[in-house]
Amino acid sequence: MLGKTADGLFWMFRYLERNENTARLLDAGFRIALTRAADAENEWASVLTTVGVKQAFQEKYERMETAHVIDFLLRDPSNPSSVMSMIQSARDNARLLRTALTRELWSATNECWLTLRELMARPVRERELPFVLSTIQQQNALLGGTLHGTMMRNEIFNFARLGTFLERADNTVRILDVKYYLLLPSVSLVGSSLDNVQWETILRSVSAQRSYHRLHKGDVRPREIANFLMLDLRMPRSLAFCYSKIVDNLTHLAKDYGVRQSCFDQAETVFARLTDRSIDDIFESGLHEFIQDFIRDNNALGRQIEKDYRFYG
Amino acid sequence: MADYKNFDEMFGTGEKHREPYRDYHQWLESQDAAWLHRKSDEAETVFRRIGITFSVYGEEEASERLIPFDVVPRIISSREWSRLVRGIRQRVQAMNAFLYDVYHRQEIFRAGRIPIELIAENDAFLPQMIGVSPPGNVYTHVVGVDIVRTGENEFHVLEDNARTPSGVSYMLENREIMLQMFPELFAQINVQAVGNYPKNLRRSLGNCVPRSCKGQPVIAVLTPGIYNSAYFEHAFLAGQMGAELVEGHDLRVVDGRVAMRTTQGYAPIDVIYRRVDDGYLDPLNFNPQSLLGVPGIFDVYRAGGVTIANAPGTGIADDKAVYSYMPEIIEFYTGEKALLNNVQTWRCSEPDALRYVLDHLSELVVKEVHGSGGYGMLVGPTASHEELVAFRNKLEASPGKYIAQPTLSLSTTPILTKNGLDPRHVDLRVFVLVSPEEIRMTPGGLTRVALNKGSLVVNSSQGGGTKDTWVLEE
Numbered sequence: 165m166l167g168k169t170a171d172g173l174f175w176m177f178r179y180l181e182r183n184e185n186t187a188r189l190l191d192a193g194f195r196i197a198l199t200r201a202a203d204a205e206n207e208w209a210s211v212l213t214t215v216g217v218k219q220a221f222q223e224k225y226e227r228m229e230t231a232h233v234i235d236f237l238l239r240d241p242s243n244p245s246s247v248m249s250m251i252q253s254a255r256d257n258a259r260l261l262r263t264a265l266t267r268e269l270w271s272a273t274n275e276c277w278l279t280l281r282e283l284m285a286r287p288v289r290e291r292e293l294p295f296v297l298s299t300i301q302q303q304n305a306l307l308g309g310t311l312h313g314t315m316m317r318n319e320i321f322n323f324a325r326l327g328t329f330l331e332r333a334d335n336t337v338r339i340l341d342v343k344y345y346l347l348l349p350s351v352s353l354v355g356s357s358l359d360n361v362q363w364e365t366i367l368r369s370v371s372a373q374r375s376y377h378r379l380h381k382g383d384v385r386p387r388e389i390a391n392f393l394m395l396d397l398r399m400p401r402s403l404a405f406c407y408s409k410i411v412d413n414l415t416h417l418a419k420d421y422g423v424r425q426s427c428f429d430q431a432e433t434v435f436a437r438l439t440d441r442s443i444d445d446i447f448e449s450g451l452h453e454f455i456q457d458f459i460r461d462n463n464a465l466g467r468q469i470e471k472d473y474r475f476y477g
Numbered sequence: 478m479a480d481y482k483n484f485d486e487m488f489g490t491g492e493k494h495r496e497p498y499r500d501y502h503q504w505l506e507s508q509d510a511a512w513l514h515r516k517s518d519e520a521e522t523v524f525r526r527i528g529i530t531f532s533v534y535g536e537e538e539a540s541e542r543l544i545p546f547d548v549v550p551r552i553i554s555s556r557e558w559s560r561l562v563r564g565i566r567q568r569v570q571a572m573n574a575f576l577y578d579v580y581h582r583q584e585i586f587r588a589g590r591i592p593i594e595l596i597a598e599n600d601a602f603l604p605q606m607i608g609v610s611p612p613g614n615v616y617t618h619v620v621g622v623d624i625v626r627t628g629e630n631e632f633h634v635l636e637d638n639a640r641t642p643s644g645v646s647y648m649l650e651n652r653e654i655m656l657q658m659f660p661e662l663f664a665q666i667n668v669q670a671v672g673n674y675p676k677n678l679r680r681s682l683g684n685c686v687p688r689s690c691k692g693q694p695v696i697a698v699l700t701p702g703i704y705n706s707a708y709f710e711h712a713f714l715a716g717q718m719g720a721e722l723v724e725g726h727d728l729r730v731v732d733g734r735v736a737m738r739t740t741q742g743y744a745p746i747d748v749i750y751r752r753v754d755d756g757y758l759d760p761l762n763f764n765p766q767s768l769l770g771v772p773g774i775f776d777v778y779r780a781g782g783v784t785i786a787n788a789p790g791t792g793i794a795d796d797k798a799v800y801s802y803m804p805e806i807i808e809f810y811t812g813e814k815a816l817l818n819n820v821q822t823w824r825c826s827e828p829d830a831l832r833y834v835l836d837h838l839s840e841l842v843v844k845e846v847h848g849s850g851g852y853g854m855l856v857g858p859t860a861s862h863e864e865l866v867a868f869r870n871k872l873e874a875s876p877g878k879y880i881a882q883p884t885l886s887l888s889t890t891p892i893l894t895k896n897g898l899d900p901r902h903v904d905l906r907v908f909v910l911v912s913p914e915e916i917r918m919t920p921g922g923l924t925r926v927a928l929n930k931g932s933l934v935v936n937s938s939q940g941g942g943t944k945d946t947w948v949l950e951e
Contacts, residue, residue, distance in 0.1 A: 166721055166740075167727075259528070262712040262722075421740070477726060
């Protein structure tokens with residue numbers, strides 16, 4: 165397989181994962197903006213920080229108006245992390261590596277691009293937002309289903325999955341990074357209704373409200389949320405889950421190629437850190453430090469994969 | 478009833494359908510027009526969804542466009558097809574013998590059958606290829622022969638494409654879409670399949686491996702990249718053949734082989750089906766400005782370390798000035814008269830011919846010898862007075878750059894329009910695969926159709942569309 169193709173796949177699936185995450189954060193933020201107008205500006209600021217585009221937004225707009233945030237996150241071509249920019253980039257990559265994709269997966273990607281481009285040809289009004297967000301979700305689900313239903317489980321699949329899970333881990337840890345102060349044990353003592361809404365928002369932004377409540381019978385506690393998002397191997401967006409998948413896919417590549425690359429060791433080290441301690445240990449040694457280390461190591465792993473598998477010349 | 482002035486593939490010169498169209502015509506008569514239009518729209522949606530597009534230079538907004546597709550097929554009888562096959566096979570065989578001769582002993586010039594100036598002053602002639610024998614002595618692994626028809630029994634070769642002919646993906650996708658839209662038609666009518674083309678291309682290329690190849694040949698398609706107008710086709714063919722799609726920057730010369738950068742290091746390639754022009758192949762040996770190619774690839778080629786298909790330097794065989802000598806070329810190498818006619822051609826480099834062309838400019842089609850894609854061409858009967866004057870000046874200034882041909886009354890095939898069937902002019906590109914074992918033609922091809930009423934220009938860059946092409950079983 166060409167290094168260029170591995171690169172294209174890895175990034176195609178990072179872009180796809182990121183657009184879905186941006187849409188999900190937008191959905192959670194919009195809920196706050198609708199129900200608690202007074203908190204809207206703060207919530208939008210934290211959403212923009214999570215996506216990593218707050219500064220870019222502020223250079224363009226003076227205030228955190230909902231309509232502007234929606235436009236910036238959904239369809240602004242000057243924002244490389246907007247949903248539409250991500251879909252465009254994913255589709256550009258897919259064109260480049262068409263031969264590596266099944267016909268079905270290429271068509272689903274192209275159709276996703278055509279559908280969303282049409283849907284977002286003009287600014288999306290607030291009352292249209294729920295429909296647009298659910299269409300984005302549907303299109304992404306179609307892509308995910310087509311990937312699973314049609315692609316061979318080989319190196320092509322492995323590089324695609326590495327992109328997905330590296331990006332997903334990045335997204336979850338960014339949410340934690342922005343909201344970690346709400347999850348500190350001391351906060352649970354406060355127990356105000358504001359925190360409850362904030363906690364629900366965190367769960368909503370990782371599509372885990374129902375799963376969490378099912379698990380904890382409606383008892384919303386910051387320690388449990390932190391555990392759920394970081395260490396729970398059953399939760400498909402937790403850091404531990406992402407790393408178990410990253411290690412799986414690197415294991416397949418190592419077997420397939422007969423070579424264990426150094427990115428493998430790096431991934432295993434990070435994974436061990438998510439499995440060999442409890443959430444209380446993490447709180448004890450410092451949640452903030454843990455999150456910062458994770459962000460750094462996750463980025464480093466991405467660079468090492470690119471290097472080990474010769475993505476560039 | 479539409480007005481069929483020219484020979485029409487469906488109706489001939491009369492009101493009644495021709496024999497090859499019997500079953501199709503009967504089916505068509507019983508279809509509802511609105512339903513056909515709906516099918517036509519559906520086909521367009523599918524084409525857009527699967528992204529069968531071509532890129533257009535200099536059009537920022539619509540940089541990916543669909544080639545319009547017409548749902549009425551162009552149908553060829555098996556008898557007509559066998560006749561074409563014989564003529565094309567003979568022509569392509571002669572073309573390869575000519576190329577070998579041009580780059581070796583140059584017998585045809587010594588025998589005085591064609592003038593040496595033809596290659597001496599021709600940019601398509603690659604002196605670097607002198608004395609180089611490509612594996613299996615195959616020069617043109619893939620050829621596209623453009624055929625036009627002017628009457629029931631009159632077929633002519635309009636042009637040979639011996640460099641990097643494109644369009645075969647449209648042949649395949651057009652058939653695919655017709656099978657999806659009108660499955661019942663294919664149950665009723667026995668149409669020869671075209672779908673084996675990628676498999677045959679792979680086999681054909683695999684039969685031309687270099688000496689260095691051990692075991693199963695590794696094949697790669699070399700594309701100039703995503704901005705090339707035929708990128709879709711490059712990706713399509715690589716995908717269908719199970720070959721890698723590479724660009725110059727994926728390749729490098731390693732230990733005397735051409736190798737591609739893979740996730741496991743550099744891996745050697747045996748056959749490169751290249752879709753970049755000669756000049757861009759190798760900046761060390763050809764155009765030093767080119768970023769598309771691979772430094773040193775030509776040296777590996779000369780040493781027998783890789784097969785390049787088509788071979789460098791094949792452009793000398795499809796040049797329009799050389800085209801005019803094809804009847805002589807065929808006779809010289811095969812000892813037979815050409816089975817398929819050329820279109821009558823005046824070489825403006827010859828004073829008598831130039832005089833005739835200047836006197837009859839408004840009746841003729843004048844083409845640049847090295848031009849392609851329908852650009853830089855004068856269609857006399859539809860040209861304005863200013864265009865004629867401008868072209869006359871160009872001709873007088875450098876006559877050697879032009880050839881002229883009569884304005885042919887190309888055959889028509891009906892297309893589906895808002896007002897029902899209406900005839901439009903068509904041509905046919907036949908795709909030919911050449912290996913040391915055989916010269917093989919896919920039964921079908923790409924029918925290009927000039928969608929503008931009365932227009933003779935079928936190029937997709939200038940208002941042309943395509944149709945599925947059926948060759949009937951015997």
